[in-house]
Amino acid sequence: xxxxxxxxINPSVLDALTxxxxxxxxxxHGALLAALxxxxxxxxxxxxxxxxxxAVVSVRNGxxxxxxxxxxxxxxxxxxxxxxxCEDRARAIELAARIPDAAIDGLAVEVRQVMFADGPLxx
Amino acid sequence: xxxxxxxxLLREAAPRVxxxxxxxxxxxEECEDxxxxxxxxxxxxxxxxxxxxxxxxxxxAVASRRLIDQMRRxxxxxxxxxxxxxxVVPDVPDTDDTLVLLFLCCHPALTAASxxxxxxxxxxxxxxAEIARAFLVPEATMAARISRAKQRIxxxxxxxxxxxxxxxxxxxxVVLHVLYLIFNEGYTVSAGRxxxxxxxAREAIRLARMVHAQLPDDGEVAGLLALMLLTHARRAAxxxxxxxxxxxxxxxxxxxxxxxxxxxxxxxxxxxxxxSLGPYLLQASIAATHADAATAAETNWAQVHALYLILERIxxxxxxxxxxxxxxxxxAGPDAGLALLATLDTDDRMAGHHRLLxxxxxxxxxxxxxxxxxxxxxxxxxxxASLAEQRYLRARAARLRT
Numbered sequence: 293x294x295x296x297x298x299x300x301i302n303p304s305v306l307d308a309l310t311x312x313x314x315x316x317x318x319x320x321h322g323a324l325l326a327a328l329x330x331x332x333x334x335x336x337x338x339x340x341x342x343x344x345x346x347a348v349v350s351v352r353n354g355x356x357x358x359x360x361x362x363x364x365x366x367x368x369x370x371x372x373x374x375x376x377x378c379e380d381r382a383r384a385i386e387l388a389a390r391i392p393d394a395a396i397d398g399l400a401v402e403v404r405q406v407m408f409a410d411g412p413l414x415x
Numbered sequence: 416x417x418x419x420x421x422x423x424l425l426r427e428a429a430p431r432v433x434x435x436x437x438x439x440x441x442x443x444e445e446c447e448d449x450x451x452x453x454x455x456x457x458x459x460x461x462x463x464x465x466x467x468x469x470x471x472x473x474x475x476a477v478a479s480r481r482l483i484d485q486m487r488r489x490x491x492x493x494x495x496x497x498x499x500x501x502x503v504v505p506d507v508p509d510t511d512d513t514l515v516l517l518f519l520c521c522h523p524a525l526t527a528a529s530x531x532x533x534x535x536x537x538x539x540x541x542x543x544a545e546i547a548r549a550f551l552v553p554e555a556t557m558a559a560r561i562s563r564a565k566q567r568i569x570x571x572x573x574x575x576x577x578x579x580x581x582x583x584x585x586x587x588x589v590v591l592h593v594l595y596l597i598f599n600e601g602y603t604v605s606a607g608r609x610x611x612x613x614x615x616a617r618e619a620i621r622l623a624r625m626v627h628a629q630l631p632d633d634g635e636v637a638g639l640l641a642l643m644l645l646t647h648a649r650r651a652a653x654x655x656x657x658x659x660x661x662x663x664x665x666x667x668x669x670x671x672x673x674x675x676x677x678x679x680x681x682x683x684x685x686x687x688x689x690x691s692l693g694p695y696l697l698q699a700s701i702a703a704t705h706a707d708a709a710t711a712a713e714t715n716w717a718q719v720h721a722l723y724l725i726l727e728r729i730x731x732x733x734x735x736x737x738x739x740x741x742x743x744x745x746x747a748g749p750d751a752g753l754a755l756l757a758t759l760d761t762d763d764r765m766a767g768h769h770r771l772l773x774x775x776x777x778x779x780x781x782x783x784x785x786x787x788x789x790x791x792x793x794x795x796x797x798x799x800a801s802l803a804e805q806r807y808l809r810a811r812a813a814r815l816r817t
Contacts (some may be wrong), residue, residue: 293800294551332529332560335552377552379526405800409551 294335294377294406295384299391301371303342305398313396320392328376328387339372368400381405421461424470425454429540432474434512436482437575443519444565445485446478447537453478454540513538514629515577517622520564521590524571529564530593531600536561538625539618549615550600590626591639591695594619598643616647637686638696644679645702648672660807664711676706694730697722716745733765737774749781769798773808780815789815 309317328334346361362369374391378384384403393399416424429450436446453474467473520534532550535541541549547557578586601615623640630636652670653661661667683699701722708714723739736759744752756775759765776791792812796805 329559331563332532332556332558334559335556377528377550377556379528407800407805408802 293380293384294375294409295381296404296406297374297376297384297388297391298402298404299371299373299393300368300400300402301393302368302398303344304367305396309396317392317396320390324387324390327390328374333376333378333387335375335377337372337374340370343369375406416461416466418462421466422458424466425457425474426540428471428474429454430513430516430538432471432478433537434516435471435475436478438512439479440482441575442482443573443575444569445482447565449478449482449485450474451536451542452481455542513625515575517590517626518577518586519568519573519575521586521593522568522571522573523586523589524567525564527593527596529560529567530589531597532557532561533564534593534622535597535615535618539622541618587630587633588635591635594623594626594643595639595695597622598646616643616650619643620647632689634686634689634691635693635695637682637689638693638699641679641682641686641699642695642702644675644682645699645706648675648679648706654803658803659810660803662807663705666711668709668711671706679703680706692725692729694726697726697729701726714745716742720746733759733762734770737765737770740778741774744778744781749778752778753782767798769795769804769808772798776808776811780811785815 306314325334325337343362346363348359348361348363350357350359371393374387376384376387378387381403384405388394388401388403391401394401432453433446433450436450437443440446456477457470457474461467461470516538517534520537521530525533528550532546535546535549536543543558543561544554546561547554550557577583598616598619601617601619620640620643623636623643627633627636627640648671649663649666651672652666652668655661679699680703683696683703686696687700701719704715704718704722720739720742723735723742727735727739736755740752740755743755753775756771756778759771765771772791772795776788776795779788779791789812792808792815796808796812799805799808
């Protein structure tokens, strides 16, 4: 079963962390990544640039219009994700709990099963 | 020989070659890698240079050479002793120890995902790339999974022998479960997810046939093979050309594969005469009862219900109760079916499960409670992770709205 584990970040919460705390998050992701690669459960993981760098693209009257993002007027944004292939939902939740973000107030980790997939990752 | 014929030959030979290697050298982990390399080499060389006179001997020779190379590298030996495997075609024992291999690949220390992957590679003779494609993961992910599985087996200190007594029985159940999972993976595959060279359902049937050939008197082995054949027989009828699901009662039964139905029915009937009655044999008997009816209306629902009742007693499971509710609704009316479904509401495993929602929708529709049926079809459509099923449930809902 494939799951997307999304990391929902709040830039102001991240900014308020100490250097040690930031380093601990990095180490936590590193350890999880290594474990997922070794167990054969990792498909890919990606982290996104700061939401302030987003471009919102819309098409009006056939013309593309580009404005500065982010689109959502929210404090929280998608920061990155893990795409995993594991035994079942319980295992996906167990893995999500090992993401360091899950232990920090104001950040969240969300698990959703993949319903359709295509592209070179599934070649 | 055609490429397909060569591939068939390779896949049949692979477990025997692996068996021969492990018997001589031990080291399942390294032997399995060596056989994989030999099979890959053969799949490149044989179509161009022709199949050797003794294909299995060739594979054993090449795999042995790879194994020796690997052992040399491992031990950093520098001796100039030549690998005798290059010149001598060794004897390959003709005993088929596929079972021993299967038991090893389905080691209880492994997760189901690892058991299926390793079984397909070591016993099925599929390449890592093919298994990765079948399970829609990158090859590196699958390679890591297989490698981890082999390390676990090594760490568990498994010997290359058949376990005895109760452990053997238990391990055989795991093997059958793994074959069942492989079959299901192939059976539930949706459009656009076809395997390139092979097909998981067919592969599972092939492996089940091998186990059945070794254990012809085991009722559950026969039952599982019969269940697969009877289910596979419906393949052409269960989806439309555009990939939409066709439920059992709407399938064109003339499209069912008669040869598979006959074989599965005969297998199940013969096994039913035996001393034991297990879950696979019961499920095969249910499938055979459906296959017996020329049209859905002629289904012997009383017999289907009785079989589910026995299944529920020997292997209690909410999914079985759910299926029994469908049969009960046919014999005693939809309200009786709904009453049985209500007993599942307190089961955590079923809370919000799309199957419970969709069966309830179906039975509500039969009682004439259109509004509640519509609501349940819509909730079921949201709950499922299968696109084809979602399309089907939405279509059922749309039918009620008009």
